[in-house]
Every structure is written in structure tokens, then in C-alpha cells.
Amino acid sequence: MKAVIMAGGKGTRLRPLTSHTPKPMVPLLNRPCMEYTIDLLKKHGITEIAVTLQYLPEAIRNEFGDGSRYGVSLVYFEETTPLGTAGSVKNCADFLDERFIVISGDTLTDIDLSAAVRFHEEKEALATLILTQVETPLEFGVVMTDENGLINRFLEKPTWAEVFSDMVNTGMYVFEPEVLSYIDNDREVDFSKEVFPYFLGEGKPMYGYAAEGYWSDIGSLEIYRQAQFDLLDGKVQLQIKAQEIAPRIFLESHVRIDSSVRLEGPVYIGENVHLQAGVAVGAYSILGSNTVVSSGTKLSQAIVWENTMVGKKTEIAGTTLCRNVQVGESVLLGEGAVIGDNCRLSSKSVVKAGVKIWPDKEIGESATVTTSLIYGTKQSKSLFGTNGIKGIGNVEVTPEFVTRLAASYAYLLRAGSRIALSACSHPFAQLLKHSIMTSLCSSGIDTVDFGIGNSPLMRYGVRSLQCVGGIHVYMAEPAEEKEIVIQFVDHEGLPVSRDMERKIENAYWQETYVRSLHHLGELHVEHQVQEAYLRALTERVDVASIQRQRFRLLIECEPRFMPAFLAPLFHSLGVSVQYGAIQEGVCKHGADLGIRLDKNGEQFALFSEHGEKLSPEQVLALQLLACSGIHNKIGLPVSAPMELEHLAQLLQLEVVRTKVAPRAMMEVASEERFHPMFDAVYSLLRLLSYLAKEEKPLSVLLALLPACHMEKKIVFCPWGSKGKVMRKMLEENKGKLLELVDGIKVYDANGWVLILPDTEDSHVKVISQGATAETAATLASSYAKRIAEYQ
Structure with missing residues (x-):
């Protein structure tokens, strides 16, 4: 063999x-x-x-x-x-x-x-x-x-x-x-x-x-270190080719150790290593061949490759040193630091924890290194979450961060590609957009600035102007958390694929940039996208019937951009709008319905003329009704109730069950310019058009919608237990009807339960549907309990 x-x-x-x-x-x-x-x-x-x-x-x-x-x-x-x-x-x-x-x-x-x-x-x-x-x-x-x-x-x-x-x-x-x-x-x-x-x-x-x-x-620096510790602990049944002179203390040949040296196992010392007087080698230290450790130096969990010289009275704790490194006297190296081949660290220099120094660098005498030299530290988790990249503004997401991020993205594009940019009205989001713009142009990428906008506007503009992709930056809600979100879209205006996210992350971690003075990108400003978007919206509704109804709306939204943006649209449709908090009361304003728009224009909450807040399932059902006659196919997440699938069939809408991720739902009909589940203004206009055609108030329509009994729970689950929980869930439900589109969906006589590990937090979502509210609650509680037990 x-x-x-x-x-x-x-x-x-x-x-x-x-x-x-x-x-x-x-x-x-x-x-x-x-x-x-x-x-x-x-x-x-x-x-x-x-x-x-x-x-x-x-x-x-x-x-x-x-x-x-x-x-x-x-x-x-x-x-x-x-x-x-x-x-x-x-x-x-x-x-x-x-x-x-x-x-x-x-x-x-x-x-x-x-x-x-x-x-x-x-x-x-x-x-x-x-x-x-x-x-x-x-x-x-x-x-x-x-x-x-x-x-x-x-x-x-x-x-x-x-x-x-x-x-x-x-x-x-x-x-x-x-x-x-x-x-x-x-x-x-x-x-x-x-x-x-x-x-x-x-x-x-x-x-x-x-x-x-x-x-x-051996896929990361942490795992590289742990694998050697596991070898020393005897967890790997492979031969260690050295003499075990004492329990878990391994020496190769021709090692010179002064009588005053202290060794604390487990340790591994390679061929021709010289440990001088007063050296202390702590547990889990590994010294490569031909290494010299000078007197008075202390090592603990130090991994040192061959041909390295360590000066006197130096302290190395949890550091990895590559080949041919010269470490001066009284140097301090911190936990998780990595020193590349052929580096020179002068006397009294300090390398802080987690710092990585690429090969052939020299650190001056008494210098303190707090950031990685040339290449930065790999993030501890993926940059991308469910809905883009998130972080606290000017803390986690800074101008320096987005400059590197944009350069990483540019590395994956052809020179001269056109990328659209937009941001919400918040000054810091606009500042970040300009940092991204500068970085892209310096990397040979042309940029098209849409100015102030939101994600639906970005998606429409990228398709209309045939850009290769786009980046939108906005300050998320609630505003007091100061969380910035960065969204990337592809040439179809869809959120970029997971494969593209990985490529951006890898380029970011490796800092693989391409910049040249001979190939700078051009900057374009596009002022007409908003008008074109609003014009295209009105082409998708029955303007005359909406005008006849003379709708009155109460809209709660962010105050800087949305009212001015929506004003010409509602004026052309003859819709009267009052902007204010929904809690003031839809009835008080005599409105036909109330809408709370999220800051990014993708999601919305809906309230009837009586002030009744609609459930997410009712909103989804109304969106299906509003799509009928104009959309042929729509993506419904596996978490949506079965009744909506039946409703779609009655409306002659082809339904494709998808993951809950926005891209998965949108790419079912990727050719569409507007995606109703992720464009609040478009959904609202389609709903107004439908209400005008039916000539019925919203509350009457609600009474005709199918009843759905849903329950949602969130169960804490450590990252390291998620895989085990999902495996045990599958094993326990073997023989039952299962759906594995996204998470694990278990069907039984009483309804269904979806077990969905969260991609950003240490918990698992449990979503259930039952014939009654009590059944749905019982199902969710039962599975939530099992998830807790499996851990």
C-alpha cells in the first residue's frame, strides 16, 4: 500500500x-x-x-x-x-x-x-x-x-x-x-x-x-504551541526521540548544562544546547538545537527554535522564537509573542504580549514594542458576523482598521474595478467612508460615492451603475451603544458570499496589500442614485390607486436622513406623513397605519390603525400578499411558519426555503432590483398599493391572515459545546423527519422545532411552531432543556 x-x-x-x-x-x-x-x-x-x-x-x-x-x-x-x-x-x-x-x-x-x-x-x-x-x-x-x-x-x-x-x-x-x-x-x-x-x-x-x-x-499559533505541550504530556502516542533523564525531562545528545541550572518538567532540550549558570527552565519549555541560554535567564513555556542566542538575565514567558534569533541582555518577552527568523533584539528591549515580529527585524536598545512589526495580530474571531462587520465606533472600528480592511478587499479586485460607497448620516460613519475611499483609490480601485444612504439604496445603486461591489457604513441602533456596521455587497447588490468574506478576512490577517503610485483609482461622486431609486420604486406600485386613498401615516425613524429622503416620494403619492414616536399613538394622529423604520432602512415594525403592533409572522404574511402579482419567486427562511408557505402557493408565489442569512433569502431572486424582506420602504409602498386595491383597512386584512403560534427561546451554550450539542440533537432525533437547511429542524405530530446555533454569540436559538401557543411553548421549552443537558 x-x-x-x-x-x-x-x-x-x-x-x-x-x-x-x-x-x-x-x-x-x-x-x-x-x-x-x-x-x-x-x-x-x-x-x-x-x-x-x-x-x-x-x-x-x-x-x-x-x-x-x-x-x-x-x-x-x-x-x-x-x-x-x-x-x-x-x-x-x-x-x-x-x-x-x-x-x-x-x-x-x-x-x-x-x-x-x-x-x-x-x-x-x-x-x-x-x-x-x-x-x-x-x-x-x-x-x-x-x-x-x-x-x-x-x-x-x-x-x-x-x-x-x-x-x-x-x-x-x-x-x-x-x-x-x-x-x-x-x-x-x-x-x-x-x-x-x-x-x-x-x-x-x-x-x-x-x-x-x-x-x-497545526492551523494556528496557539494550536502549534499546544501540540508540543501535548507531546510532552504523553497525550500523543508517538515516539519522542530523546533520552528521558527524569520524568518528562527530555534531552538530546551533547547537551551542556551547568550544575546550577534548574529544570522543571516537562521540558525538551535539543542537541548541542548550552545552558549557562543560574538559568531556570520552567515547565513546557522547548529548546532547539545549538541554542545558547546565558546565565541568569528565566524561561517558562518558551519555544525556541535552533541556532538561537539568548543573553544574560533575560525573561521569556510563553514566547515562540524562530531560527537564528539574537536576544540581548535583560530583554523581556511577553506571553504569546512570536519572534521571526534572524531577528535581533538589543539589550533591555521589551516585546509585549501578543506582538508578532516578522523575520529580519532589529529592535533597538531599551525599545518597547507594543504592536506587531509589519504584520498585525490575527483577530481572535471572524471579522464578519451575520450582517457584516460590527464593532464599537472609534474603539474596535477605527479609521486605521477600515483603511486596512479596504486595502485587503482591494487586493482581491482587479485594478480599475468600480466600488460604490455610502454611509448613514452620522459624522463618524461618513468619516469612515472617506477612509475606505482613500484606501481603495490608493490601491488602484475606482470609487463611486453615493453620499448619505442606506443598504437598500446601496444595493439598487450597485446594480444600476454596474459596479463590481459596494460598501455601506452605518451607526447601528440603539445609538448609545455606538456600534458601527460595515456591509459589503457584490455586483448584484447581494451581501457578499461566505467564501468572499473568508478571502477578505485572510487578506486582512495577512496584510496582503497592493499599492502603487502608477495605478491610483479615480473618485466619482454620484448625486442621482436617490432620485433614480425613488423613481424606480413608484414604477413598482399603482400610483393612481394610492393617490385616491389619501393615506395618512405615522412614521418613526431616524431624524437626519429619512424624512428628507422620503418627502418627495410621499408627496408624489399624495400620502400625508406625520413623523414622531409610535408611542404617541397611531389613533391620536388619525393614521391609517404606523411604521417604525430601522435606521438602515431594511426592517420595519408595523402598527394597525388601532395601534395594534403586528407580530413578525403577520408582517411576513403581509409582505407575501404585497408581493403577489409582481414577484414570481421568494425566499422564506426555515424559521418561517408553514402557513406562509401555503399562503404563497395560493398567491401563485414560488417559495424556496433558505437559511436565515440575508444573502440566502435574497439570492433566490437575485435578478430583482428590490428585495421586499430587506427593503422597508419598498415593502411599505407595496403594502399601501395592496391596501388601496383591496380598499380595506389594515385591521380587516389582519383578521383574514392565517393564525401562527410561534415560540422563541435563547439558550446559553459555550462555543466549544455547540458541535457536541448539534451531534447529540441529531442522534436523539434519528428516525424523525428532519430538515438541515439551516441548523436542525425537527418535525413531529405537534409541530416543529428549529435548533440554530448563533454565529456571533455563545448561545443557541430555539424556534418552535405548534397547533396552539401552549404546544409551541412546550416544544421550545423541551428542546431548550435538552440543549442545556447536552452541554
Whole structure:
């Protein structure tokens, strides 16, 4: 049996460790990560190994050669252009003439490969994916199997709302050679995105082997450190190639240690290390070959690569130092700091916690470094949430932040692309818009400034002016929280896809910018978008019937922009508007209905002529009524009641059930210029048009709407437990009618329950519908209790 080691990764999330070092060559206890993979294959009798290369290939070739030093035979296959995971394996096709294993060169694992192969044989599988359980499955492919191990659902890098299990794809596979026939030559093809979904759709025998044992994808600096601590603690059943001179104290050969040195296990000390008098090496410290630690220095949880010189009386706590680093006397290095290859830190310098210094930098004497040099710190969570990027104004979202963000976005665009920009009327939002504009233009991107606006206006303008995309900035409500939201839209005016969000995030974290004085973008100001939008709105309603009704409205909205923006529209329709707080009373003003518009013009609350506030389900039903005759297809979220689907069918509206994310609902009818569920003004006008046609007050229409009994609960759930909760929920409800469009929707005789992990907070939403309000409440409470128990 043969194997393929995937060793082409750049390891961008591990920078600066991987600035000069391919990810499989990053050392774990003074040995390249890939060496552990070779040892594991050899342990299971697999010695004929292909190695795929792309990034810094010579570093890997020079280290491992033909493999004879490790008791295996290595054959290298280098990619000149990226081929993806499947394309990389297909590139080795001439070598792979029998059953083979695919394994990553940058993971640490002791999983029993022989057991996985036996499982593969027993199932007569075409492909077997080796699976493991993890706390946070977002960065992996989540997999679900039946009781025989046959894979029946696969989702690559899900959001929390899509997580249906904590069982993930490890990137290790057992394949029959026939798998190669499904992969195109010389093209970028990915197993998770293309090959496995195809196998699933075609019913190919693709199985999942739930493995026991240790597995760690070395995907971040924190995980890189933890993997070595786990090796030292004996959690990984792999050989540590050093002498254990005392419990969990490992030394390689030719180590010189002064008699006054204090060692506190577990520690690992590489070949030719010299520890001078008075050095204290604390627990979980790892010293690479040829390192010298001068007298009086204190180390704790320090990871030091080879050929590093540490000066006297220095303190290193929780820091990672790469190769050939020179640390002066009395230097202080903080927790989580990373020092790149060939750096020089002069005497009495201080590097604060979390700071990352890229290779070949020099820090002056007595200097204090508080921010990363050249590249910034990776964020602790995704930039994007459900509805864009959010943060406290001038604290988390600053002009400096949006400048970097816009430059990251520009890196993904072609020079000369046109990007639309708008912001709400708040001065700080306008300031941020100008920072974004400057950054985009300096990166060679043309900008079109719409001035003051909202998201529906932005979406319309991007489509009308055929821009490549757009960015809208607004101050969210409630205003006292000072939360800024930044929304990105694509060329169709839809929120950008999750794939594009990831690309923006990666470019931001890596600070991959392109700027040149020879290619500056142009700035355009577009004053006509508002007029064009309002004109297009009136084309979608029966103006004459609205004018005949002489509607009176009470509108509560933000005071700076909306009243002036809406004035010409309502004037042309003969609608009288009073602006004020809804609590003053719709009846008091003699209004036909009351509307509370959200600041960004996307959502609204509705009140009848009697002052009765409509439920979200009633508003949704009215929106369906208002869409009839002008829309053919509409996206309804899985959280919407079943009665609305029946109503849509009566109205001859095609309904597509979608995720609750705005993009998912909008892209059902992406060709539409207006999206009723996310354009409050358009929805309001369509509703007025419908009321005028029916010549009935709103309260009469409400009485005709189907009754819906819904209940919503929010259950606290730590991030690390969400995957387990979803898996247990699936296991418990096996055999019931389930829907996995978004979260887990469970149907039973009494109604349905939707279990939806929140993408931004540590909780799970429970939404239920029942035949009665009591049934819905009982269902929601029952599942909320189970979620709490599963944790």
C-alpha cells in the first residue's frame, strides 16, 4: 500500500513561523512536523510515499531526501500552479497504481491507520474519510454518516448555523485508485468542494471511519504551541526521540548544562544546547538545537527554535522564537509573542504580549514594542458576523482598521474595478467612508460615492451603475451603544458570499496589500442614485390607486436622513406623513397605519390603525400578499411558519426555503432590483398599493391572515459545546423527519422545532411552531432543556 503526504501548504495563519519555512517543516520538539507523519506511516507498514510540494519545495527535499534515512522511499511531485487538494493527488497518478492513503504533512496524529484501512476493506468503499470529534468544527468539513458509516451529509467549513455535528474530516483518506478517474488533469480541484459532493450526489460508496486517538491540525499559533505541550504530556502516542533523564525531562545528545541550572518538567532540550549558570527552565519549555541560554535567564513555556542566542538575565514567558534569533541582555518577552527568523533584539528591549515580529527585524536598545512589526495580530474571531462587520465606533472600528480592511478587499479586485460607497448620516460613519475611499483609490480601485444612504439604496445603486461591489457604513441602533456596521455587497447588490468574506478576512490577517503610485483609482461622486431609486420604486406600485386613498401615516425613524429622503416620494403619492414616536399613538394622529423604520432602512415594525403592533409572522404574511402579482419567486427562511408557505402557493408565489442569512433569502431572486424582506420602504409602498386595491383597512386584512403560534427561546451554550450539542440533537432525533437547511429542524405530530446555533454569540436559538401557543411553548421549552443537558 502507498501513501501521499500533502506538503504544499503555505501556513499563512502560522506566520511569522512560516515566512521562511513551509508548514510541514515547522518543528515540533525539534523535529519537522512531517517527520511525525512519516514515522506514523512507517509504523503501519507504509513505506512507498509520494510527497506533494508547492511552497518552498527545496526546504522539504533537502531535509528528507529520498527518505532512506527514515526507512522509507520518498518520491516528490511539485506543482507549478495551485492544483487544490484533489488536483495535487491527481498529479501523483503515475505513482498511485494501488490502494493508497492521503495524509497531511502538517498535522500531528497517532490515529490507527491500519484500523481505518480494515474498515475501508470491510465496507468495499471507493473512498473512506477518517473522521474525528472536535469542539469547534468551523474550520473543517463536518460529516454525518448512517449507522453503517456511509456518509450521507458533508459540509465544508460551515457557519455555526450549519453545524450539524462535531465529527469532522481530518483530511486523511483511504482511496481506491479509481478515485483518480474522477479528478481532471492540470486543473485546480478540491476534494471537499467538488469530489466528495459529487460522490455524495452520485451515491458512490463513500464511508466515514470514526477514529480514536490524537489529532491536531497545526492551523494556528496557539494550536502549534499546544501540540508540543501535548507531546510532552504523553497525550500523543508517538515516539519522542530523546533520552528521558527524569520524568518528562527530555534531552538530546551533547547537551551542556551547568550544575546550577534548574529544570522543571516537562521540558525538551535539543542537541548541542548550552545552558549557562543560574538559568531556570520552567515547565513546557522547548529548546532547539545549538541554542545558547546565558546565565541568569528565566524561561517558562518558551519555544525556541535552533541556532538561537539568548543573553544574560533575560525573561521569556510563553514566547515562540524562530531560527537564528539574537536576544540581548535583560530583554523581556511577553506571553504569546512570536519572534521571526534572524531577528535581533538589543539589550533591555521589551516585546509585549501578543506582538508578532516578522523575520529580519532589529529592535533597538531599551525599545518597547507594543504592536506587531509589519504584520498585525490575527483577530481572535471572524471579522464578519451575520450582517457584516460590527464593532464599537472609534474603539474596535477605527479609521486605521477600515483603511486596512479596504486595502485587503482591494487586493482581491482587479485594478480599475468600480466600488460604490455610502454611509448613514452620522459624522463618524461618513468619516469612515472617506477612509475606505482613500484606501481603495490608493490601491488602484475606482470609487463611486453615493453620499448619505442606506443598504437598500446601496444595493439598487450597485446594480444600476454596474459596479463590481459596494460598501455601506452605518451607526447601528440603539445609538448609545455606538456600534458601527460595515456591509459589503457584490455586483448584484447581494451581501457578499461566505467564501468572499473568508478571502477578505485572510487578506486582512495577512496584510496582503497592493499599492502603487502608477495605478491610483479615480473618485466619482454620484448625486442621482436617490432620485433614480425613488423613481424606480413608484414604477413598482399603482400610483393612481394610492393617490385616491389619501393615506395618512405615522412614521418613526431616524431624524437626519429619512424624512428628507422620503418627502418627495410621499408627496408624489399624495400620502400625508406625520413623523414622531409610535408611542404617541397611531389613533391620536388619525393614521391609517404606523411604521417604525430601522435606521438602515431594511426592517420595519408595523402598527394597525388601532395601534395594534403586528407580530413578525403577520408582517411576513403581509409582505407575501404585497408581493403577489409582481414577484414570481421568494425566499422564506426555515424559521418561517408553514402557513406562509401555503399562503404563497395560493398567491401563485414560488417559495424556496433558505437559511436565515440575508444573502440566502435574497439570492433566490437575485435578478430583482428590490428585495421586499430587506427593503422597508419598498415593502411599505407595496403594502399601501395592496391596501388601496383591496380598499380595506389594515385591521380587516389582519383578521383574514392565517393564525401562527410561534415560540422563541435563547439558550446559553459555550462555543466549544455547540458541535457536541448539534451531534447529540441529531442522534436523539434519528428516525424523525428532519430538515438541515439551516441548523436542525425537527418535525413531529405537534409541530416543529428549529435548533440554530448563533454565529456571533455563545448561545443557541430555539424556534418552535405548534397547533396552539401552549404546544409551541412546550416544544421550545423541551428542546431548550435538552440543549442545556447536552452541554
